Amino acid sequence: MAKIVPFKAVRPAPDKIGLVSCRNYEDYSAAELAAWLNFNPYSFLHVISPAYANVQSIGLKKRFKGVALKYKDFKAENIFIQEEKPVFYLYEINTKKQKFTGIIAGTSVIDYKNNHIKKHEDTLEYRVEMFKSYLHQTRFNTEPVLITYPDSVELNTWILLKKQGQPANQFSTTNKEKHTLWKIDTQSDIDWLQEHFDNIPNLYIADGHHRSASAEKLYDDDKELNNPNLDYFMSFLIAESNVKIYEFNRIIRDLNDHSKEDFLKLIAENFIIKTKDQELWKPQNKFEFSMYLDGDFYALYYKHENSNSNERSILETLDAQILYDKVLNPILGIEDLRNDERIEYIPGNKSITTIKEVIDEGGFKVGFMLYPSDISEIKTLADNNLIMPPKSTYIEPKFRSGLVVYEL
CATH class of the missing domain: 3.30.1760 (Conserved hypothetical protein from pyrococcus furiosus pfu- 392566-001, domain 2)
Structure with missing residues (x-):
């Protein structure tokens, strides 16, 4: 079985979501990064890069504390707002080439430990430790693990029905992508979705192996805190046929x-x-x-x-x-x-x-x-506990930073 849970997400205010969300920090050249920081005061880049001008001269611990403080500033200024109750989200990314639709949810660290959430890539210990330290200092994550599930006619029909409803957010980006977010907050829908995933034996990580490994380490280090949010990590769950593998x-x-x-x-x-x-x-x-x-x-x-x-x-x-x-x-x-x-x-x-x-x-x-490679090749390797060589796959979709925040 695969356990998924709703969570009390933090999201940008509706009138600012297109300004706040950004691509992954590493996708920006130095010139692009400087431009966004100079001309867009709402960009989430201000949070994840609060000491951009002297980023090379400060240690990671100090930098991560700066991220935490800037995030608190964004919340205090109501740039970010928190849901009143735990919810799931349905999220669609419409690029110039393809449309991706998936479910944003919390996935279980215990499932990851027990290999119900399977991996196909190796991780670098220093990167896992670094991101664990980031999570420990900042107490939030905004980059979900991309996880695939088997195609299901029943789930596809449910998704199509929910997409007919009023979106919670809809915006376009400067790279000509359209993003739409629907809130799944009724108890009947939440129960139905959890029951559906309860019947799925295994999920497969497509992208985000270091993030899931870091979540496991943080869980092991801090589980005595009895923080239920540590039992899960944020994931973007998408049907196998909807993933694009390069x-x-x-x-x-x-x-x-x-x-x-x-x-x-x-x-x-x-x-x-x-x-x-x-x-x-x-x-x-x-x-x-x-x-x-x-x-x-x-x-x-x-x-x-x-x-x-x-x-x-x-x-x-x-x-x-x-x-x-x-x-x-x-x-x-x-x-x-x-x-x-x-x-x-x-x-x-x-x-x-x-x-x-x-x-x-x-x-x-x-x-x-x-x-x-194709998804069947990736799944076969994962099922046999085999690891692909580094940089074997580049997988889309890519999630925007600052769109949905999972607090720890």
Whole structure:
């Protein structure tokens, strides 16, 4: 079973919601961040970056305390208001390419511990500890974990019915997205939704592995406080078919002292190579890779895709793992995909011309484009307690900071 709970959320005042909510802090360039902070006094960026001008010169503990104080200021000025009672939300993100609809709810730390909420990515301990410290100091979270549930005709019908009601909030953003929020606050709807999720054996984390791991650590550290909010973490629950999974493409700074000719010979040991010249070619199927090198594109077809799958683990058939095992590690000498400064990642929602332009500028030598994983692949790995290589997937939708706040 999967336990979900409503919660007394804090949200921006209705007349300010479009001004308050923002993209993830890390999505902004320095110039964009400075502009928003200078010209929009309501932006949630003021809360999560209260010491922007000297962010490098203060410690994390002091910075997190500054976040907590600025958040209290926003509440005191009625920029944020709190619900009178626990509620769920139905939330729709309408982008230029796709529409996403999901449920904002509290999900159980105990379910996470018992592997009813399953993960497919590894976490970095320092990031988990850092975000736990952030939660401990600020006592709030506004970035839900993105969790998928199995498609359900019954739930889809219920969602369509609720979307016919009057939204609690509706606004557009400067990147031309439309956001709509419906409040689910009647006891009958709350009971129905909880009962529906009670019958779902497992949920799967799509994005937010560090946030869920941090919530678990905070629960373990502070459970003697008897704070029921610590028993749950905020999640955005969305149907499996409604998640958009992109690949993370790789760009590498050098050929590890190989000449172009030798590099191609080494690649040919495991891949059939077809030159595509200037064609902006992307993989069309699993076991296919695109490579950009020295002004030309190449199609790489993995030679061993038809070998007996029973002789290989699930992980060994993952395209990101194949690229690592056959190229990045043995040929290019990259061992640590997270920390090696010779490799960087570009999400698959960026145009292939982005990779070409970055490499043509001279800072990188070669780029690899992968075919994206699908949800069944992610679930199979999670069900077998296997972990994807770092930066295997870039998953949408992305939740806006400051839209809904879960207080601890």
